[in-house]
Amino acid sequence: MTTRLLLASRNAKKLVELRRILAATSAGEQVELIGLDDVAEYPEVPESGLTFAENALIKAREGAQQTGLPTVADDSGLAVDALNGMPGVFSARWSGRHGDDEANLQLVLDQIGDVPDEHRGGGFVCAAALVWPDGREQVVEARMLGRIIRTPRGRNGFGYDPIFVPEGYQQTSAELSADAKDAISHRGKAFRGLADLIAAELH
Numbered sequence: 001m002t003t004r005l006l007l008a009s010r011n012a013k014k015l016v017e018l019r020r021i022l023a024a025t026s027a028g029e030q031v032e033l034i035g036l037d038d039v040a041e042y043p044e045v046p047e048s049g050l051t052f053a054e055n056a057l058i059k060a061r062e063g064a065q066q067t068g069l070p071t072v073a074d075d076s077g078l079a080v081d082a083l084n085g086m087p088g089v090f091s092a093r094w095s096g097r098h099g100d101d102e103a104n105l106q107l108v109l110d111q112i113g114d115v116p117d118e119h120r121g122g123g124f125v126c127a128a129a130l131v132w133p134d135g136r137e138q139v140v141e142a143r144m145l146g147r148i149i150r151t152p153r154g155r156n157g158f159g160y161d162p163i164f165v166p167e168g169y170q171q172t173s174a175e176l177s178a179d180a181k182d183a184i185s186h187r188g189k190a191f192r193g194l195a196d197l198i199a200a201e202l203h
C-alpha cells in the first residue's frame with residue numbers, strides 16, 4: 001500500500017527534479033508523489049525565514065496542515081562567497097521579480113563582474129523538510145560546491161545553473177544531463193537523505 005506524499009513546491013522545474021530524485025530512491029516504491037496541482041489550492045506562504053531550513057519547514061508545515069498529508073518541501077538557493085553568501089534565501093527573487101531566472105543570474109554576474117577567477121567560489125544549498133501529519137518534522141541539508149563563471153552556458157536545469165560549474169567539472173550544471181546533475185546536486189543529496197528517513201518510517 002503506497003502513501004501519498006505531497007511535494008509542496010510551486011516551481012515546476014524543481015518539481016520535475018524532486019519527482020525524479022525521490023522516484024529513484026527506496027522511498028520511491030512506497031510513496032505516491034503528488035504536487036500542489038493535485039490538492040485543493042491553498043495560498044502560498046511567505047518564506048519569512050532567514051535560513052533555508054526555516055523556509056523549507058514553513059512550506060512543509062503549511063502543506064501538511066492544509067492537506068493532512070505527509071509533506072516535503074525544498075528551500076534552496078545559490079550562496080556566492082564574494083556576495084557574503086547571497087543571494088541565499090533570496091535567490092528566487094534576487095532581481096526583485098520572483099522566478100525571473102535570467103534577471104536573477106544576470107544581476108549576480110553584474111555584481112561580481114570585477115571579482116577575479118580565484119575568488120568566484122560558491123555553492124548551491126538545499127534544505128529538504130518533511131512534516132508528518134502528526135507534527136513530527138525532519139530536515140536534511142546538503143550543498144553542491146563550485147564556482148560562478150562569467151558567461152551563462154547550457155539549457156538544462158533551471159535558475160542559476162547556467163553560471164555555475166560544480167567542483168571537479170568543466171560543464172555548468174545547466175550543461176549536465178538530468179541524471180548527472182541529480183547525482184551531485186544539493187537537491188539530490190538532501191532528498192536522498194530524507195528518502196532514507198521516509199523509507200524507515202513506511203517500511
Ligand SMILES: O=P(O)(O)OP(=O)(O)OP(=O)(O)OC[C@H]1O[C@@H](n2cnc3c(O)ncnc32)[C@H](O)[C@@H]1O
Pocket residue numbers: 008009010011014047074075076077078091092093099101104124157158159160161173185187
Ligand atoms: O519555494 P518553491 O515553491 O519551492 O519554489 P521557488 O522557485 O520559490 O524555490 P526557492 O524559494 O527554494 O528558491 C530557489 C531558487 O534558488 C535557485 N535554485 C535552487 N536550486 C537550484 C538549482 O538546482 N539550480 C539552479 N538554481 C537553483 C533558483 O533561482 C530558485 O528560484
Ligand SMILES: [Mg+2]
Pocket residue numbers: 047092
Ligand atoms: Mg520559494
